[in-house]
Amino acid sequence: MIRIGILGYGNLGRGIECAIKHTKDMKLIAVFTRRDPSSVKILTSDAKVENVDKILNYQDDIDVLILCGGSATDLPKQTPEYAKYFNVVDSFDTHANIPQHFERVDDAAKTSHHFGLISSGWDPGMFSLNRVYGNAILPTGCDYTFWGKGVSQGHSDAIRRIDGVVDARQYTVPVDKALEEVRSGSNPNLTTRQKHTRECYVVVEDSADKARIENEIKTMPNYFADYDTTVHFISMEEMKKNHSKLPHGGFVIRTGKTGWENEHNHVIEYSLKLDSNPEFTASVIVAYSRAVYRLHKEGKIGAHTVFDIAPAYLLDMSAEEMRAHLL
């Protein structure tokens, strides 16, 4: 059994716990939290909840530590720090800082002879993989990534910070017309506005000025100003009833040409339709944790990404079975 530790018990940590339940070769040992452990109720009856200050006591009991914190402030510190003591997996997703994060995890993991996998999940993660496969197969071509329809936590939070807003949920929606153009192989140049729209569901205080709030949302730089944005004011009841879930998904499309004179067109499309963004992200991370365990057993150390992992390492199945049944 591959023994797993979870650091951080929010949506992602709970998703990891659920994904482990449905494997046959993995076992959750403990959840580590910055909160008072007695206040954290987990689902796995035979796993422990411990304060994070006890984590080093578990070095001999945990094969892979999964870091479930946020990319803004948690993971930049936690992943290099815990790579000193554990094999680690994270879902670091601040694209611009990936090179620096990689170097820091690599240094720590090489020094301690551990294996660290950064930026797993679906984007970065499965979407990144499909960009690599697409570029490798069709070197003469174009990449397109669309997200949604799904809830963007960052955009929802941005709306919540507006004066008079009680709660908000923002959906990123890919534009069908743009998707169709890309699929046609015409290699369109698409602006930000042409690729996605943003739909906002907002609960406001009784006395709030809706016109001002709608204007503040639609003109917010970086978040909404470059998009066609729709704002719906709804009641708290409707928010809870219709917008309490975290669906997401998206599309990675590679269009490219082959032939002596590039006379033939091809379209490779990878898409996800997810009821629960955190649970799917967790499911990817758990599969990669299996690979981390196996590669470390083979003596591999240092930082890696999904690009460095052969698919066979992800699956709880022998090479012979895989060749016989899935090839």
Place this chain on the structure above:
Amino acid sequence: MIRIGILGYGNLGRGIECAIKHTKDMKLIAVFTRRDPSSVKILTSDAKVENVDKILNYQDDIDVLILCGGSATDLPKQTPEYAKYFNVVDSFDTHANIPQHFERVDDAAKTSHHFGLISSGWDPGMFSLNRVYGNAILPTGCDYTFWGKGVSQGHSDAIRRIDGVVDARQYTVPVDKALEEVRSGSNPNLTTRQKHTRECYVVVEDSADKARIENEIKTMPNYFADYDTTVHFISMEEMKKNHSKLPHGGFVIRTGKTGWENEHNHVIEYSLKLDSNPEFTASVIVAYSRAVYRLHKEGKIGAHTVFDIAPAYLLDMSAEEMRAHLL
């Protein structure tokens, strides 16, 4: 430069030649043929055409030999044979015989310290990869593979063997209703007939009995009897004008559940829409040939499949660039 040899110059061999042209790190050295070399005209001005009996003279000049023969009789002999002398890549696609083929190539390649990659292409190949990724991420789920719309060479050949038929082209067509059911996450059990239809375009001799030919097609065991089959009799002119290409494609869909009580549904879909089946297959093989070269340089030997190759090996890009731009 990675130096490539091609054995067999049909549609696939020509596709390999075209794909190599559009890489920056690979070079075609020679095409080997069982025909009289003077009768074979290739497109690459600085590559040689040689009879296959000269192939062992090229052991020091070729890094990877790509085998472009058929799976029925060529590859079962050629891949183990040439793995004695070269790193080899093939697109062996007789699913039932993959385990035996793997063992034979593995024995030869291990003895000679070469690297052999079998069954690359898109199915087996990219579709297989997506089955492995899907099973690893969503262990509680179902796999679906649909093919088409595309030309099946085997089914076209079967029609051509009927008395009175001059030429034929058979398209395999996935049934939209079945695709939609699968995408809905309802995990339907689909019969052969519910998944695909078969459309046949047939040129017959002037005196032929069309009713008999249509009946022979529609009742042909294994090929057509289990499908809803449509037969269109057309002229040779129409065949040449509208049915001379080799488009193909298909869909690999994994539907699965996550959550403590499997309460959330997810759909992963990978699809291909290809103008030229042989050129796309060739493009996959060429990307994997790059991986074969690199892995052999690292000292890896023996038989492998696409499951054993980390994606980073496929792309002509540094690990740093890949992490910065594609992750």
